Amino acid sequence: MAGNENKAASDLSFNEAPTVIEEDFEVAEDVAANESTLPADMPLTRSDTDIKNILIQVKDHKPALQTSSVPILAASGLCKSFGGLRAVDDAKLEVAQGSITGLIGPNGAGKTTFFNLLSNFIQSDRGRVIFDGEPIQHLQPHQIAQMGMVRTFQVARVLSRLSVMENMILGAQKQTGENFWNVWLQPKQVILEEKQQRERAIAILESVGLAHMAGAYAGALSGGQRKLLEMARALMTDPKLILLDEPAAGVNPTLINQICDRIVTWNREGMTFLIIEHNMDVIMSLCDRVWVLAEGRNLADGTPAEIQKNTQVLEAYLG
Amino acid sequence: MVGYLVFLAISTGIAALFSLGLNLQWGYTGLINFGHVAFMTVGAYTTVLLALKGVPLIIAVPLGAGLAALLGLLIGLSTLRLREDYLAIVTIGVSEVIRLIVLNEEWLTRGTFGVQGFPLPLATWSPNLLMRLMMIALLTLIAGLTFWRMWQWFSKQLQQGKREGGFPVGSLILGIASSLLGLAVYVAGVMALYDYTYKAGLMVLLLLVLTVIFWQMERLARSPWGRVLKAIREDEEVAKALGKNVFWYKLQSLMLGGAIAGIAGSFYAWQQTSVYPDDFIPLTTFEAWTIVVLGGAGNNVGTVLGAIIFWAYNTVTRFVLPALLPFDDARLGAFRVMVIGLLLMVLMVARPQGILGKKEELTLGR
């Protein structure tokens, strides 16, 4: 991997065209599944300008964040070892209410593991996670989701043999008909809710441009469309915070554009995001605040501009 | 002939009921249950032993189903938190343990001597002409519903065939064959009901229970509850990430499927009018697996059709093979199992999604 250094360096400089990064084998797989047949090193110029234009506009219109408010998510002292490997080592992170917060770091820095610890898909060895004012590290993953923190996966996971619509409605919370007895006891209510959720789902699907696929099997979607469906499905849960694990990885430029556009719109409507991403343009222009992880530890945090100037961060990417 | 067709209808009904329980667990939820017969054992023995103690059947059967569900709860609590292959190992172990308990706890189950002479439903009943005609009407209704459902399926196949520019010959043959068989069973059923016998009454009762349970399973499968099960089958991490209590839903599926198998056990005991530990060997579980895989997992219609095909195959080979092959009974039995295994392999190669499974689903990436 001789080209790795150059690649990483170019990611940090805002003005150079980024490349599609082959992050690890999982992502490589996703690229293969994707409709994009662009060579990996082809500059994505057109989409870059598009994204920047959208994002610059958005930044200008965005109301100033109340930085004084209590963060919606605060994790501190998180540790996780896999055998001898300390994947996450005493790391902390805060997400302000209403923000788009970025989490970056070189490959294997422990970002995905960090997500798994936040959502308790993996039990942490040590540390505290406070979400919406309550400690959550003792809760089951589904309880955390019910509280309003929903996560997506690095390699988009859809329910293949269910329709896109069914994938969406599954996301809805507190459904009467998901209780066994209510199927018989409250059939009218169940039907009514189904109808309402269907309408909600169609509206969200339309906003991500997947409405025409509503009846298709989710397994028939392309890699990029799966990422969109996963985001849309997360939104169906009516969450307070959405964790996105590399929403733009292995996605073609047009769709990256669309994904960013969605994130920005939803954020403007009040949704808070925590995003792991490798596409630096996306991170630097979307995020209000960026946290950098390297070898499982906090390396830096600050505004995108501060992070870009941080020599430590640059070194970590080159090292 | 009439007697045999009624026997065939009851056997098919029991197999269908039993397999519907497995289809809920495996076809809809993705739980690998290799010990399904355990639920049937519990249901059968509970029903007959309680009935012998004078408990009315209307109470004994639900209690049997309840105990089977409780067994499902215990199995689930002890294994569902582990990796999924553990469930397969534990269930097959549990089913053997249950059989060995039944074999050895003679004070309770009379061991190898089996239990006979227990009360049977509708056995001492001698209905008058009006009652018999009403039962015939009920049978006609059930038969009508079945044919209607089959016709729906067939016309869908026909449309799809048209779209793909071919004629669904296989579906046609299958449709005609099972229609003829169904017609024969229906006529035999009417005749048997007219000269009322215990087995005829049992058949109507079973078909009634099967229809109701089938209908409710279809309803559940289409409900939000069923959607969560299917989501768990597809990818339980996603279900968790969307706030579903995966463990609890798996438990429910295991318990409900177990209860249905328990009811199938009651009917099995009533059909045999005796129960022995040897009736509940693991082979019974794998017959249900054959039926579910044959029809197409996650498809209740397919499961019922699978049961019909399985028993039609059983019957045909029982009467036709002895005329063709110079084998003794034991070898013929083994040969028939071999052939069905072979047929299953051919099916898996030619149509891995099962007879009623959807072909499109095979081409989907994960």
Ligand SMILES: Nc1ncnc2c1ncn2[C@@H]1O[C@H](COP(=O)(O)OP(=O)(O)O)[C@@H](O)[C@H]1O
């Ligand atoms: N389940 C696991 N078992 C063992 N090692 C793991 C596991 N998950 C991640 N790791 C290791 O932990 C490190 C961090 O991985 P990850 O969190 O996926 O990094 P990132 O998402 O930042 O690229 C890597 O070295 C990876 O190999």
Ligand SMILES: [Mg+2]
């Ligand atoms: Mg990762």
